[in-house]
Amino acid sequence: MKCQSLNEFGKAVVGEERPDLTVTGTEVLLRVTANGVCHSDLHIREGCYNLGGGQKLSFADRGMKLPLVMGHEPVGMVLDAGDKAGELDRNKHFVVYPWQGCGECHQCKDGRENYCSAPRYVGMHIDGGYADQMKIPHPKYLFDIGDMAPEIAAPLACSGLTTYSALKKVQDTLAKSPVVIIGVGGLGLMAVGLVKAMGGLPPVVVDLDPVKREAALKAGASAAIDGAAEDAVAQVQAAVGGTGVQATIDLVGAESTASLAFNAVAKGGKMVIVGLFGGSTPWALPLIPVKAVTIMGSYVGSLVEFGELMDLAHKGLVPALPTKTYALDTANDILNELEDGNVVGRAVLTP
Ligand code: NAD
Numbered sequence: 555m556k557c558q559s560l561n562e563f564g565k566a567v568v569g570e571e572r573p574d575l576t577v578t579g580t581e582v583l584l585r586v587t588a589n590g591v592c593h594s595d596l597h598i599r600e601g602c603y604n605l606g607g608g609q610k611l612s613f614a615d616r617g618m619k620l621p622l623v624m625g626h627e628p629v630g631m632v633l634d635a636g637d638k639a640g641e642l643d644r645n646k647h648f649v650v651y652p653w654q655g656c657g658e659c660h661q662c663k664d665g666r667e668n669y670c671s672a673p674r675y676v677g678m679h680i681d682g683g684y685a686d687q688m689k690i691p692h693p694k695y696l697f698d699i700g701d702m703a704p705e706i707a708a709p710l711a712c713s714g715l716t717t718y719s720a721l722k723k724v725q726d727t728l729a730k731s732p733v734v735i736i737g738v739g740g741l742g743l744m745a746v747g748l749v750k751a752m753g754g755l756p757p758v759v760v761d762l763d764p765v766k767r768e769a770a771l772k773a774g775a776s777a778a779i780d781g782a783a784e785d786a787v788a789q790v791q792a793a794v795g796g797t798g799v800q801a802t803i804d805l806v807g808a809e810s811t812a813s814l815a816f817n818a819v820a821k822g823g824k825m826v827i828v829g830l831f832g833g834s835t836p837w838a839l840p841l842i843p844v845k846a847v848t849i850m851g852s853y854v855g856s857l858v859e860f861g862e863l864m865d866l867a868h869k870g871l872v873p874a875l876p877t878k879t880y881a882l883d884t885a886n887d888i889l890n891e892l893e894d895g896n897v898v899g900r901a902v903l904t905p
């Protein structure tokens with residue numbers, strides 16, 4: 555098999571040839587047909603999150619083992635399966651639910667594998683889709699993509715699910731007041747498309763890059779504001795209008811965006827933080843109760859939520875994210891392009 559392997563944090567991924575994978579029991583072997591390149595892969599390649607104040611959270615200290623084949627937005631076709639995996643259609647493409655847990659803890663037993671404290675996330679803890687083969691532990695993680703193209707279905711596994719789950723946390727506000735989406739890269743453009751599918755008003759978006767703002771307007775945003783403008787908060791509030799800002803989804807998660815969201819949100823409003831660009835909280839504590847703001851984190855989504863999202867996608871309600879496909883062996887160049895802000899929507903590797 556061919557793969558792109560991360561052998562050292564802070565270094566490029568490198569192309570390797572390895573023996574073909576084998577499967578037993580309930581395991582399923584896939585021929586990867588597409589895999590989206592997420593900004594989280596940049597954090598993994600770097601090996602840490604920026605915690606602000608000069609502090610870092612090191613993935614090595616948290617038990618992430620190298621070498622690792624990244625890639626948590628995989629689509630593939632079944633090549634082989636263990637004797638307990640059951641009958642699987644070998645002519646279909648499946649998108650993989652990558653946020654797999656230990657299966658034993660109370661979170662996993664309650665259907666929140668994405669909150670497992672001993673996670674086995676694809677492309678983070680077990681080898682993922684930057685390869686032409688990968689294996690998953692159980693067929694329950696496979697979802698038929700129907701007539702979607704593999705490169706359109708692949709980003710649903712992270713970009714789609716993460717924004718679906720974040721939007722669900724503010725679903726009660728979506729039809730009453732335009733949600734404010736901060737950062738319209740791979741996640742943000744997907745979120746703009748999903749708001750409509752979830753019965754929401756056209757969202758207001760914020761980004762630093764005029765190209766991304768233009769793409770968001772094309773995808774259905776009602777206004778696109780430059781986050782670097784001195785009066786960005788006032789512009790966001792004006793664009794939302796009469797109800798005040800009831801909900802913000804921060805898909806950047808930097809000090810500047812957290813501050814913008816906090817200053818823009820109305821009393822009693824909700825802020826969901828998703829992005830992992832990093833830093834520390836920029837809010838004064840007394841203002842949290844005074845504004846009665848709810849500040850929530852959101853991390854990917856559950857298997858049940860993925861099923862809901864796939865149902866919406868099969869009904870044709872999830873607009874396709876702009877995607878471009880690239881050869882597997884260009885993975886490191888594509889990661890660099892994403893880091894430099896040159897990707898609109900998602901870049902997808904097609905082995
Ligand atoms: P991306 O690189 O495709 O998009 C990021 C966007 O944010 C770009 O359009 C960029 O111009 C914009 N941006 C950057 N700094 C900004 C700022 N200060 N103000 C306004 N806009 C700014 O990234 P992505 O794949 O969409 O991922 C976004 C973030 O979400 C990453 O940190 C990623 O790791 C994280 N993420 C979190 C989860 C989760 O479950 N919490 C899941 C997936 C990704």
Ligand code: ZN
Nearest residue numbers: 592594712713
């Ligand atoms: Zn991701």
